[in-house]
Amino acid sequence: xxxxxxxxxxxxQPGGSxxxxxxxxxxxxxxxxxxxxxxxxxxxxxxxxxxxxxGRTFYADSxxxxxxxxxxxxxxxxxxxxxxxxxxDTAIYYCARDTMDVWGQGTTVTVSS
Amino acid sequence: xxxxxxxxxxxxxxxGDRVTITCRASQVIRNxxxxxxxxxxxxxxxxxxxxxxxxxxxxxxxxGSGSGPDFTLTISNLQPEDFATYYCLQDYNxxxxxxxxxxxx
Numbered sequence: 001x002x003x004x005x006x007x008x009x010x011x012x013q014p015g016g017s018x019x020x021x022x023x024x025x026x027x028x029x030x031x032x033x034x035x036x037x038x039x040x041x042x043x044x045x046x047x048x049x050x051x052x053x054x055g056r057t058f059y060a061d062s063x064x065x066x067x068x069x070x071x072x073x074x075x076x077x078x079x080x081x082x083x084x085x086x087x088x089d090t091a092i093y094y095c096a097r098d099t100m101d102v103w104g105q106g107t108t109v110t111v112s113s
Numbered sequence: 114x115x116x117x118x119x120x121x122x123x124x125x126x127x128x129g130d131r132v133t134i135t136c137r138a139s140q141v142i143r144n145x146x147x148x149x150x151x152x153x154x155x156x157x158x159x160x161x162x163x164x165x166x167x168x169x170x171x172x173x174x175x176x177g178s179g180s181g182p183d184f185t186l187t188i189s190n191l192q193p194e195d196f197a198t199y200y201c202l203q204d205y206n207x208x209x210x211x212x213x214x215x216x217x218x
Contacts, residue, residue, distance in 0.1 A: 099159065100157070
């Protein structure tokens with residue numbers, strides 16, 4: 001079964017760092033481009049980042065320079081390293097495959113003192 | 114960044130209705146436009162990709178059309194499970210951008 005499972009969310013103080021993980025099963029993250037999408041409480045969807053099969057990465061302006069997307073092919077896992085977190089980063093973070101045809105269940109990040 | 118303007122932001126409908134949601138792109142995006150459904154408390158689900166292609170497993174009452182700047186998602190014969198929020202997404206240019214969503218209630 002094709003599945004994505006996120007983990008790593010939690011409560012973090014402003015200025016802190018967090019790394020999200022997205023474990024894939026039923027397909028290889030190395031053979032697909034992979035995305036992170038987030039949704040702030042009560043708000044719409046915001047694309048965050050993508051990593052292509054060749055390793056090229058792109059980011060939303062709101063996270064550029066603070067977030068880093070990566071993957072570990074041996075673990076078939078996608079990551080999002082988040083630094084210098086602010087309250088505006090509070091959201092449910094989803095990973096999604098390709099044209100977002102497969103989504104994880106999401107992991108919640110709350111940035112608050 | 115390309116702006117995706119969805120309309121309406123919400124609509125009231127009944128089971129059996131035909132519902133149309135529009136997404137307007139602020140510039141050319143070819144057919145790099147996708148539609149998603151999100152039910153409360155759930156992850157989004159892909160309905161339509163490349164403007165008009167029905168994702169596998171999605172009921173045929175969902176259809177997409179348009180080639181820019183206006184794109185349309187149509188739900189014919191609305192079913193109880195279709196009451197949800199719908200989003201469009203352009204992946205023609207970075208940063209990729211979603212519409213603000215349309216809540217069908």
